[in-house]
Amino acid sequence: MGILSADQIREVVRARAENRSVSDKKVSDVREEMWTLHDRGELIVIPITPENKPVEVETLFGWKKKVPTDKLWHHKSCGQCGNIPGYPASLLWFMNQFKTTYLNEPHQTSCTAWNYHGSGTSNPVALAAVAVRNWYRAYETGTYPLIHCGTSYGDYKEMRKVLVENKEVRDKVREIMHHMGKELVIPEEIVHYSEWVHVKRDEIASMVKYDLKDVVATVHEPCHYYKMVPEDAIYDSSVLGGQRPAPPTALLQKMGVSVADYSTWYDCCGFGFRHILTEREFTRSFATLRKIKPMVEEAHADVAITTDTGCVTTLDKSQWVGKVHGMDFLVPVLAEVQLAALAAGAHPYKIVQVHWHTSPVEKLMEKMGIDYQSYRKDFTEYLNQIKSGGKIEYLYDPHSEIEKYFAVNKGQVIVEEQALKRGE
Amino acid sequence: MVVEALSVLRNLPARKKEEQAEPSILLGGSRDLGLDTLKLAQDIYDQFTADPRYKEYVLGCLNCGECTTGCPAARFYDFSPREMLQVAMSNDPLVLLNAMHEKIWACCQCYTCNMRCRFGNDIAGIISVMRELAVKNGLDSAKEVLRPYTRILLKVMTGGTQVSPDMIQPDFFVDWGPDAVSKASDLKTLRKAIPIDVLQVTDSAWEVSMQTSLELFQIYQESGVIDIVRAVDPDLVEMITDIVDEWREEFEEMKEKYGVR
Numbered sequence: 001m002g003i004l005s006a007d008q009i010r011e012v013v014r015a016r017a018e019n020r021s022v023s024d025k026k027v028s029d030v031r032e033e034m035w036t037l038h039d040r041g042e043l044i045v046i047p048i049t050p051e052n053k054p055v056e057v058e059t060l061f062g063w064k065k066k067v068p069t070d071k072l073w074h075h076k077s078c079g080q081c082g083n084i085p086g087y088p089a090s091l092l093w094f095m096n097q098f099k100t101t102y103l104n105e106p107h108q109t110s111c112t113a114w115n116y117h118g119s120g121t122s123n124p125v126a127l128a129a130v131a132v133r134n135w136y137r138a139y140e141t142g143t144y145p146l147i148h149c150g151t152s153y154g155d156y157k158e159m160r161k162v163l164v165e166n167k168e169v170r171d172k173v174r175e176i177m178h179h180m181g182k183e184l185v186i187p188e189e190i191v192h193y194s195e196w197v198h199v200k201r202d203e204i205a206s207m208v209k210y211d212l213k214d215v216v217a218t219v220h221e222p223c224h225y226y227k228m229v230p231e232d233a234i235y236d237s238s239v240l241g242g243q244r245p246a247p248p249t250a251l252l253q254k255m256g257v258s259v260a261d262y263s264t265w266y267d268c269c270g271f272g273f274r275h276i277l278t279e280r281e282f283t284r285s286f287a288t289l290r291k292i293k294p295m296v297e298e299a300h301a302d303v304a305i306t307t308d309t310g311c312v313t314t315l316d317k318s319q320w321v322g323k324v325h326g327m328d329f330l331v332p333v334l335a336e337v338q339l340a341a342l343a344a345g346a347h348p349y350k351i352v353q354v355h356w357h358t359s360p361v362e363k364l365m366e367k368m369g370i371d372y373q374s375y376r377k378d379f380t381e382y383l384n385q386i387k388s389g390g391k392i393e394y395l396y397d398p399h400s401e402i403e404k405y406f407a408v409n410k411g412q413v414i415v416e417e418q419a420l421k422r423g424e
Numbered sequence: 425m426v427v428e429a430l431s432v433l434r435n436l437p438a439r440k441k442e443e444q445a446e447p448s449i450l451l452g453g454s455r456d457l458g459l460d461t462l463k464l465a466q467d468i469y470d471q472f473t474a475d476p477r478y479k480e481y482v483l484g485c486l487n488c489g490e491c492t493t494g495c496p497a498a499r500f501y502d503f504s505p506r507e508m509l510q511v512a513m514s515n516d517p518l519v520l521l522n523a524m525h526e527k528i529w530a531c532c533q534c535y536t537c538n539m540r541c542r543f544g545n546d547i548a549g550i551i552s553v554m555r556e557l558a559v560k561n562g563l564d565s566a567k568e569v570l571r572p573y574t575r576i577l578l579k580v581m582t583g584g585t586q587v588s589p590d591m592i593q594p595d596f597f598v599d600w601g602p603d604a605v606s607k608a609s610d611l612k613t614l615r616k617a618i619p620i621d622v623l624q625v626t627d628s629a630w631e632v633s634m635q636t637s638l639e640l641f642q643i644y645q646e647s648g649v650i651d652i653v654r655a656v657d658p659d660l661v662e663m664i665t666d667i668v669d670e671w672r673e674e675f676e677e678m679k680e681k682y683g684v685r
Contacts, residue, residue: 078585078629085618106622106633109584117533120555126647176646227535268496268534278572320601358604398621405634405678
C-alpha cells in the first residue's frame, strides 16, 4: 500500500464522520425541549419560583442559568456523609447563618451513579428512575433539589438529557413512578451546591474573620462538575479569564485567599470510583504524583481546595502512604465551603469536623490565626459529654421516629429558627 | 479502495469474516476460540451495536490521541481511550469481547477524554455500556473484578448509599494512615458528634427511611437491575432479596403501629 492521496483520505474521513451530525445534539440546550414536553403533559418541570430567590449566572456557552438560593431540598452525597461529614455540616451551617429554609431528610437515596460508573451494575432506566424518585420528593415537599455531589450533579444532567431525548426510557420511568404513586418530574435546572456557594460568595466573604492573604490555595476542579456535561458549568470572564469554571476560585479570591496555579490543574484526582476502594495503588499513585506533588513543588500550597466528594477523599487519604517514597507532603484538602466556614468562625471540630481528614488541617488553621487548641479542648469535652449521655447539638431539630419508616412531612418546609436562636 | 485505505488508517485491521476465528493482534497470541466463545462474542456485539447509546456515543475518530494524552488510567495501565473507541468501531466481535475482559475496567470515568475529543465522542459513556454488557452477560472477568466490590453492591442495593463509616477498617485501609483507621475505635461517639441527625449512623452514609429503601428496590426490580446483578452474583441477589422481604414485613407492622395507609 502506497501513500494515500488527499481524496482517498477525505473519503476515509467522510466514511468515519457520517454520523457526526449527532454531535450537534450534544450541545443543544436540552432545557428547551424539556419545557415542550412539559407543555405536552409528558412530564412535569419543577419550576424555580421567586420563593426560591434565584440568582442568574452564565454557563460555558454564555447560556443563562438560574441558581435557587432558598427553600432547598438537600440531595446529600454518600461519600461526604460517610467520610467527610464536615462538608455538608459546613454548608448547612452557612444556610442557618443566612436564614435559608431547607429540608435535609432520610427520604433520599444516593444517585447510585457510583455503582453504574464503577461497576456497570445499573442501566439508564434505573439511573433515571432513581433521579426522578429523589426529585419527586423535593417536588412534593415544595422544595428545590440542591445536589451536593459532583457525580450526582453530572449524572442527573445526563439523566435529564436521556429522559428528554429518549421516549422509551421516559415512558418506562413514568410507568415505574406511577406504580409508586409518583409523577415523572424534572427540575428546571440541575444545581450543584458549589453554585449556591458561588452566588452567595459576597455574603460569605463578608463573614471572614481572619486575614487570608498569606494562605496559598490550589484549586482542583472536579471532573464531573465541568467535564461530564460541560455546557452547564458556571464560567465568568472576570474569573481566570473565563478559561476555567468560576467556582470555587471566585469565592477564594473574594475571601482574600492567594490562589496559585499548577501545571496539572486539568487532571482528574485519580478517584475512579472502584479504584479508590479496590485498586488503590493506582489512585494513590495518581493523586500523589500528578496532583499533590505539583501543588506542593510548583505552587507551595498551604491547602488544596475542591468542590466534590471523591476529590476531597482521594487527595486527602492518598497522601500518607507517600511517606515511603519520601513524599512527606500532607497538604490539607478541604471543600471550599469548609475553608469558608473556618474563615467565618465556625467551630473547626463541631461544624467543619476537620478530625475526619487524614492530612492534618491544624497547621493551616494556625496560619489562618485560628486558636485550634482551645477548640480541640472544647470538642474533647463535648465527646466526653456525649459518651456520658449528655446533650447533643444539632443544626436543625431532629426528625421524628416515624420518619425512619415513612416519607411523611409532605408539603412542609422546616424553618431552622430554633437553630438560629441558638446562634449556630 | 476505500476499504483498503480504512484498514491502513485504523490501528485495528478490518478482518474478514472467515478470519475472525483466528487470534487478532489484540488477543495477545493464541487463544482457544471455541464455538461458545464465538457465539458469546457475536451475541454481545449484537447487543452492543443495537443499544441506542452506541450510535449516539460513537461518532468517528481521527486517531488524534487527544483523549489518551489526558487520560489518568493511560498513565498507569495498559489502557487507552483511543484504543477503546477503535475497539467500539472495529466491527469485530472478538476484539470487542477481548477488550471487555480486562481493559474496560481500567477507565476512571473522569470524562476527560470526552471533553478533549474533537468529534464529540462519548468515550467514557461507551466504556460504561461495555461494562454494563460484561456484567449483564456474566463474563468471568466481570465476576472477578466485582468480587471485592460485593459489600458496596449490598449497601447500595439495600440502603441506597454506597459507602458507610464502618467500612474504614484498619485491615483494609492501612495505607490511609493511622489517623484514618483510628476513627474505627470510637466511631459511634464521633458520628453522634456530627450536628446532623440523619448522619449519626455507622452502617450507612445517612439513615435512609424504610419506605425509600423499598422504593429503590422496586426501581431495581422493574428496571431489570436485579437480573443484571444476578448474572454475576446470584448469592448476593438472594441475600438482598431476603433482607428486603424482612423489611417488607416490618414495614407492614409499622404501618399498623403508626396508622399509616
